Amino acid sequence: MIELLAPAGSREALTAAIENGADAVYLAGNLFGARAYADNFDRENLREAIQFAHLRGVAIHITVNTIVGDNEMEELADYLRFLYEAGADAILVQDLGVARVAKSVVPDLPMHASTQMTVHNLEGVLALADMGFSRVVLSREMSLNEIREICRKSPVEIECFAHGALCVCYSGQCLMSSMIGGRSGNRGRCAQPCRLPYTLVNDEGNDVLGDTAGNYLLSPRDMNTIDILPELIQAGVASLKIEGRMKRPEYVSVVVSTYRKELDRIYGIEKSSDKEESHRRLAQIFNRDFTTGFLLNNPGKNLMSDRRPNNRGLLIGRVTKYDFSSKRVFVKLSADVTEGDELDFWVKVGGRVTTALTDIKDEKGHSVTEGKAGEEISFPLAKTVKVHDRVFRVYDAKLMQEARSTFQNGAPVRRIPVDCSVTARIGKPVMVSFRTADGAEAEIVSDFICEKAQKTPVSVEVLQKQLSRLGTTVYELRNFAAELDDNAIVPVSVLNNLRRQASEILDGKRLEKYKRVSLSETGAVKSLPSCDIRKNREKSAKLVVRVDSVAKAKAAVDAGADGIIFGGDSYSHHVFSLKEYSDVFEYAKKYNRTVDFNTPRILRAAAAEKMQKMMQEWEKIGADTVLVHNIGSLYMAQKTGLPVQSDFSLISYNEQTIQHLKELGVVRATLSPELNLQQVASIAEKAPLPLECIVYGRLELMVSAYCVLGSFLGNVDSGACSAPCMCGGFKLTDRMGAEFPVVNDADCNMHILNSKILSMLPHAMKFAKMGVERLRIDGAYLNEEEIRRSVTIFRDFMKYNEELTEDQQIRCDSFEGQSFTRGHYFRGVL
Structure with a gap:
């Protein structure tokens, strides 16, 4: 059976996840989890959580899915040892450095590749399998066929997302939060800039959408796969993940x-289900409207909740009248409501009006505590609304009370059946035996x-009545058998x-099967794995330029660039030919x-096949490198x-990652643009590979x-698609007036670029002294003349004194x- 992961x-x-039927739960401790603003669990609570779950036959996966700094590695190693000894069933990992440390420090702790690893093709899965990962969480952009x-x-094993919030960017590839607000999604502190309003403008600065769309152009609807679960099961998915560690x-x-x-x-355990009720419950608890994402097709604008970035609730009626004298609103109901519900009125002017449902009166003016679909009710509303305004319930009091009953009552809801047998023979001790279906057995003999x-x-x-009183234990009596002498007595x-x-x-x-022997007891405590120290470092740095046309490449060479990075993604929807290379x-x-x-x-299956053939031609x-x-x-x-070089999107944020890349055959690494200069200097001082830093150009904030x-x-x-991207330039403008260029590659992926150009020009001479061998100008969004100017001036400044x-x-x-911006070189990221 497929795993339901909550x-x-x-x-x-x-408790809510386990009592309502989760097979496994993913959560984070206070360290290294990609939802740093959730309550999360300290070590004592983690131990308790793991035992609580294991007692109920539920697995616990711990998220260790952030990128980690060198100064955090010792703490990481200690944390991983703790998770192993506490009995965690698996860890979710994003950072290749974390994976290397985990394989050394806790080699028997299973690793799952987080969706933050951006795995979107078979090659990525095979690579991670070779590294020792036992499960891969695929990117949410994958189709069912893929x-x-x-x-x-x-x-x-393959894990896929089934329900909850979607990222508009490929997970693990977003720099928008950190570049705008200094809060890194890769460090678990995403500020969700995608949920903010934007205006799509052309080269002239004109709004090209007007009233045809809302302003939340990067805010996706919520994933909902309740209707296509059979297809996901048939596809061979091992685990279905529900998103929501920030949810109540x-x-x-x-x-x-x-x-x-x-x-x-679906599995025949239950004979039927009410699909309509399932849809209602899912919509009512939280929705930005629903989508199946890219599983079935490219939904286009139907992927977006462009009119509202937060919970839209469930439509329950329309306004029929507003009484100004009594300040009461009359609503014709299309769904049942209950006193205590919270309602949103979607008014044409002024946004939304919210109220709690109190003092309800029916059509005859009688006070009631609920209203039924088809009825008209009235209730107080301080703000004015108009006839025909829609009314949505954003808080269902009955549903919330039902939900709370599964985790606030103390006694378990989800119980484990036990078979009980008792023997009571006169003159002998009383013996009781409990057995569960998984083979666990407990026998106890009384002193009596x-x-x-x-x-x-x-x-x-x-006997049966007393032994079935299992109260707050996780057990419930299934079968009972007794061997009892006729005149025996046993006190209650x-x-x-x-x-x-x-x-x-x-x-x-x-719980015995989950126990692990302490690493210290077995003498298996290992320190951080060592990293090579590179010798024969260059005393000067080379200047290279990334370009996406032959003309730009020639301009960079003519201006004195030491090297060219050519191809990959074109910002003009261009497919590079072998002749151009x-x-x-x-x-x-x-x-x-x-x-x-x-x-x-991004290399989905079809593009990956073509790229493999192109690489053979490059050989x-x-x-010099790929x-x-x-x-x-x-x-x-x-x-x-x-030879292979890793680019910035295969994130190198620490020495352990760079060492891991070296072991995978990489000959040069591009450092993460989320590192500050001090971190760059520290890594460069002892990095096992030559390093490259991006010092000029518009950084890509998203790829989608x-x-x-x-x-x-x-x-x-x-x-x-009618290919509007070929008809001029476009930008997304935020509330502050910042303009973010929007460009498309040959495979129709959208790239959002930073509103400001990264420039480390006055500090260009510092990198070589740190040990960085190559400085990169990203010229993909520059024209030929801009490339010439930038190459010329950077070559000069690289020779200047500080x-x-x-x-x-x-x-x-x-x-x-x-x-311009200095990026994170001086401020770093949280």
């Missing part, structure tokens, strides 16, 4: 129970010697004591410059004889399978202008 951001949410093909060929426990309760019932119906009754002997009914207190002891012994027996190579080599061929950031040409952006591309590049242009201008949801002269500073200011 989120828990608090102890109540954990998932089915991967599952068919995967040597490890009532949300967890309702969503988990709804999916549990539907899965049980069974006596002959003077008056009323004990009956089988009394003896039976109660036997029942309690048998339950405790059974708990222990059922060959032309760039020949021109650069004519002037004795290095040439690195770039791969796309014939003789490129740049790869994800673990799947790295796996593909390893099959060639070409969703395209705002194709969705709202090109009607991609109809099946064919203290600029007045003339040099004036030259720097003149070049940079006003709209």
Whole structure:
């Protein structure tokens, strides 16, 4: 059976998940989890949570899915040892450095590859399987056909998202939160800039959508796969993940129970389910409207909740009248409501009016506590609304109370059946045995010697009644058998004591299989794995330029660039030909410059097959390196004889990651743009590989399978896009007036670029002294003249002293202008 995997951001949410039918729960401790703002669990609570789950046969997966700094590695190793000894069933990992540490420090602790690893092709799955991962969580952009093909060929388990919030960007590839607000999604502190309003403008600055769309152009609807669970099961998925560690426990309760019932119906455990009620419950507990994401097709604009970025609730009626004198509103109901519900009125002017439902009166003016669909009710409303305004319930008092009853009552809801047998023979001790279906057994013999009754002997009914009182234990009596002498008597207190002891012994027996021996007891405590220290470092740095046209490549070479990075993603929807790669190579080599061929950031199955063939051609040409952006591309590049460089999107944030990349055959690493200069210097001082840093250009903040242009201008949801991206430039403008360029690659992925140009010009000379061998200008969004200017000035500044002269500073200011940023080089990230 497929695993139902539920989120828990608090102890109540954990209880809600387990009691409502989760097979496994994922949660985080206070360290290294990708939801740093959830309540999460300290170490004592983690131990308790793991035992609580294991006693009920539920697995616990711990998220260790953030990128980790070098100064945190010792703490990470200690945390991983703790998780192993506490009995965690698996850890979810994003950072390759964390994976390397885990394999060394806790080699027997299973690792799952987080969706933050951006695994979107079979090659990525195979690569991670080779590294020792036992499960891979696929990117949420995958189609059912792609998932089915991967599952068919995967040597490890595949996990997919089934319900909850969606990221608009490929997970693990978003820099928007950190670049705008300094809070890194890769560090678990995403500020959700995608849920903010934006305006789509053209080159002239004109709004191209107007009233045809809302302003929340990057805010996806919530995933809901309740109707296509059979297809996901048939695809071969091992685990269905519900998103929601930031959600309240009532949300967890309702969503988990709804999916549990539907899965049980599919597997024949339950005979039927009410699909309409399932939809109602899921919509009521929280929704931004629903989508199946990219599982069935490209939904285009139907992926977005562009009118509202938060809970829209459930439509329950429309306004029929507003009485100004009594300040009461009259509503014709299309759904049942209850006193205590919270309602939103969607008014045409002024946004929304919210109220709690109190003082309800029916059509005859009688006070009531609820209203039924089809009836008209009235209730107080201080703010004015108009006839026909829609009314949505955003808080269902009855549903919330039902949800709370599953995790606030103390006694378990989800119980484990036990078979009980009791033997009571006169002159002998009383013996009680408990057995569960998984083979656990507890036998307890009383100190009390069974006596002959003077008056009323004990009956089988009394024995069963007392031994079935399992109260707050996780057990419930299924089958009962008794061997009882006719005139035997057993005091109730003896039976109660036997029942309690048998339950405790059974708990222990059922937890035994999860116990792990302390690492210190076995002498298996290992320190951090060592990293190589590179020798023969270059004393100076080279300047390389990433370009996406032959003309730009020539401009960079002519201006004096030491190397060219060519290909990969074009910002003009261009498909690079083999001739273009060959032309760039020949021109650069004519002037004795290095040439690195770039791969796309995203390589879905069809594109991956073409890229594998292209890499074979690059090998014939003789490129200096191949740049790869994800673990799947790295796996593909390893099959060639070409040297491989990891780009910034295959995140190198610490020394352990760089060492891991070296062990995977990488010859150079591009450092993460979320590192500050101090961190860069620390890594460069002892890095096992040559390093590259991006020092100029517009950083990519997002890469997305969703395209705002194709969705709202090109009607991609109809099946064919009219390619508005080919008809001029577009930007997304935020509330502060910042403009973020929107561009598309050849595979129709949308790339959102930073509103400001990253420039480290006045600090260009510092990198070589730190030990960084290459500085990169990202020229993909620059024209030929801008590339010439940037190469010329950076070459000069790389030779200057750190203290600029007045003339040099004036030259720097003149070049940079006003709209530039130092990125994270001085502020770092949280």
